[in-house]
Amino acid sequence: MPEPVSEPTAEPTAAPAAAPSAGPTAATTAAPAAVPAARVVLFGRAGCHLCDAARALVVRVCAETGDAWVEVDVDDPAAPLTPSRRDDLGELVPVVEVDGVMRGYFRIDENRLRRALAADPRTP
Secondary structure (H helix, E strand, O other): OOOOOOOOOOOOOOOOOOOHHHOOOOOOOOOOOOOOOOOEEEEEOOOOHHHHHHHHHHHHHHHHHOOOEEEEEOOOOOOOOOHHHHHHHHOOOOEEEEOOEEEEEOOOOHHHHHHHHHOOOOOO
């Protein structure tokens, strides 16, 4: 079962950097405009019940499909987001992107996520 591609955040439950497969966290080392290299990116924030539901869905679906995923906290100043993108995503969280294309926001549709993952990764 593949694990999410991730790096630690300031959350108390975050895994140490040596164990990136322990759980989803925000990527903090990419250039400001770059999002981590994973097929699925979940943009969310702490304390968001919709983000919690989206995370559970992404974890389950990606575990079944074998696709890598990461979570980016839109409120983390070290997250790889431009100020404009941070503002845009912050209004819509949770947001799920597959292969760099937004596939859902607010309430994530499982069937839509599965269809996007079933498509060729090179096709938006």
